[in-house]
Amino acid sequence: MKTLLAALLFYGRFALPFSRIGHRRRVGAGVRERFDFRGQRWLVTGASGGLGAAIASRAARNGAEVVAMARDARRLEALAHAVDGPGRIIPTMVDLSLLAAVDQAGRAAAASGGFDVVVHNVGVMVHDFERTPEGGERGLATNLLGHHVLDRALRESGAISASTALIAMSSGGAYGARLDLAALEADDPRAHDGFAAYAQHKRAQVALVEAWNAEGPGPAYAMHPGWVDTPGVATALPGFRRFFGPVLRSAEEGADTALWLAATRPPPRPDTIWLDRHADPAHAFGFTRSGASPAELRASLEARAAAAGIAGGAAAHGTSTA
Numbered sequence: 001m002k003t004l005l006a007a008l009l010f011y012g013r014f015a016l017p018f019s020r021i022g023h024r025r026r027v028g029a030g031v032r033e034r035f036d037f038r039g040q041r042w043l044v045t046g047a048s049g050g051l052g053a054a055i056a057s058r059a060a061r062n063g064a065e066v067v068a069m070a071r072d073a074r075r076l077e078a079l080a081h082a083v084d085g086p087g088r089i090i091p092t093m094v095d096l097s098l099l100a101a102v103d104q105a106g107r108a109a110a111a112s113g114g115f116d117v118v119v120h121n122v123g124v125m126v127h128d129f130e131r132t133p134e135g136g137e138r139g140l141a142t143n144l145l146g147h148h149v150l151d152r153a154l155r156e157s158g159a160i161s162a163s164t165a166l167i168a169m170s171s172g173g174a175y176g177a178r179l180d181l182a183a184l185e186a187d188d189p190r191a192h193d194g195f196a197a198y199a200q201h202k203r204a205q206v207a208l209v210e211a212w213n214a215e216g217p218g219p220a221y222a223m224h225p226g227w228v229d230t231p232g233v234a235t236a237l238p239g240f241r242r243f244f245g246p247v248l249r250s251a252e253e254g255a256d257t258a259l260w261l262a263a264t265r266p267p268p269r270p271d272t273i274w275l276d277r278h279a280d281p282a283h284a285f286g287f288t289r290s291g292a293s294p295a296e297l298r299a300s301l302e303a304r305a306a307a308a309g310i311a312g313g314a315a316a317h318g319t320s321t322a
């Protein structure tokens with residue numbers, strides 16, 4: 001009964017703004033406007049499909065060189081071929097749930113130069129508890145730990161500067177969660193709840209962005225795309241997709257705020273999630289406000305990365321911190 005009421009409250013509050021109708025009300029129909037990203041270098045994770053592919057291809061069509069990270073080489077190559085300039089896509093195969101690989105890929109990408117925009121887009125809803133070969137739960141590793149490790153690798157390699165915009169793809173699911181560090185990963189696999197874990201990770205992304213803004217040097221934004229018809233939704237939420245199908249957004253509509261943030265760079269605001277080019281409050285319900293702090297989250301992620309054998313610090317990698 002309590003769950004049903006919570007669901008009614010959540011969908012009653014968000015179904016309209018998160019739908020395609022919400023996007024059209026705030027941004028208008030279609031997103032055809034051009035931005036000038038010529039000369040810029042971007043990194044986009046989870047870029048072989050869904051929102052990541054839409055972000056990478058629009059950035060490249062508007063002039064950026066985009067390091068596009070995902071696992072599927074064939075789909076990344078197809079994406080790169082589909083872009084006819086003026087920028088280009090550089091397919092970069094990496095499993096973003098494997099922290100050592102993420103660390104290595106970040107440092108390798110940074111070796112070719114700094115980034116103007118980094119979009120931490122990759123995210124998955126994992127219903128069955130599954131450990132990566134490194135021992136962590138796959139959802140947490142993909143949705144959050146990998147973002148932290150990639151960010152750290154880029155910072156330590158000098159690829160993040162005052163002109164770098166960091167964009168984290170959170171989710172409306174964050175509105176239903178109070179950040180609880182103990183709940184980022186279930187102690188007992190039998191207690192794993194894919195929906196609840198995903199909401200935790202997405203709430204944590206918002207806190208991680210606060211930590212990034214506190215550290216600087218450039219602006220960081222947490223955004224969410226609304227409800228978008230992507231392969232990820234088709235796989236993880238088939239019932240939701242059947243029900244809301246007619247009002248789901250296109251990937252281009254969901255991706256629009258990321259492109260707009262990168263182009264306009266509004267001053268970052270605390271306790272904010274961007275949707276449809278607007279800074280919405282990061283909390284819709286009082287109970288979500290009392291969670292762990294951004295600093296506590298960052299310390300917890302650092303400890304988890306260390307436990308997985310991913311040492312931070314420039315000294316560990318012989319890289320510059322310029």
Ligand SMILES: NC(=O)c1ccc[n+]([C@@H]2O[C@H](COP(=O)([O-])OP(=O)(O)OC[C@H]3O[C@@H](n4cnc5c(N)ncnc54)[C@H](OP(=O)(O)O)[C@@H]3O)[C@@H](O)[C@H]2O)c1
Nearest residue numbers: 046048049050051070071072096122123171228230231232
């Ligand atoms: N769609 C929505 O309605 C919605 C709503 C709110 C938030 N979001 C968020 O938006 C982001 C993108 O969602 P989406 O719906 O576009 O997802 P998607 O359709 O599942 O696409 C995600 C991409 O991530 C890649 N990926 C998944 N696991 C990976 C891994 N371990 N390593 C490297 N790449 C990996 C996949 O490519 P490979 O298979 O090639 O690796 C895929 O191309 C996620 O963070 C999601 O939580 C989406």
